[in-house]
Amino acid sequence: xxxxxxxxxxxxxxxxxxxxxxxxxxxxxxxxxxxxxxxxxxxxxxxxxxxxxxxxxxxxxxxxxxxxx
Numbered sequence: 001x002x003x004x005x006x007x008x009x010x011x012x013x014x015x016x017x018x019x020x021x022x023x024x025x026x027x028x029x030x031x032x033x034x035x036x037x038x039x040x041x042x043x044x045x046x047x048x049x050x051x052x053x054x055x056x057x058x059x060x061x062x063x064x065x066x067x068x069x
Contacts, residue, residue, distance in 0.1 A: 001029035002036045009038065016041045 005017045016039035019030050030040045061067035 002032050002038075005033045005036070005038050015039060018042065 008014060008017060017033055018041050019026055019033075020042060030042075033040050061069075
């Protein structure tokens with residue numbers, strides 16, 4: 001994850017890496033990237049990349065059950 005993040009920053013001219021999802025593997029990746037000194041950003045509730053899976057462009061996680069999902 002760190003190697004990919006470094007490459008994205010260098011080649012893309014970015015200042016941070018955006019990660020989505022709360023899976024254990026994503027959390028571990030975010031931790032590794034942050035420990036390497038790279039900023040990681042995310043968002044809560046709006047998942048534009050999952051538009052077709054979630055049935056439209058709308059906020060998700062409006063209640064505890066869907067937030068945990």
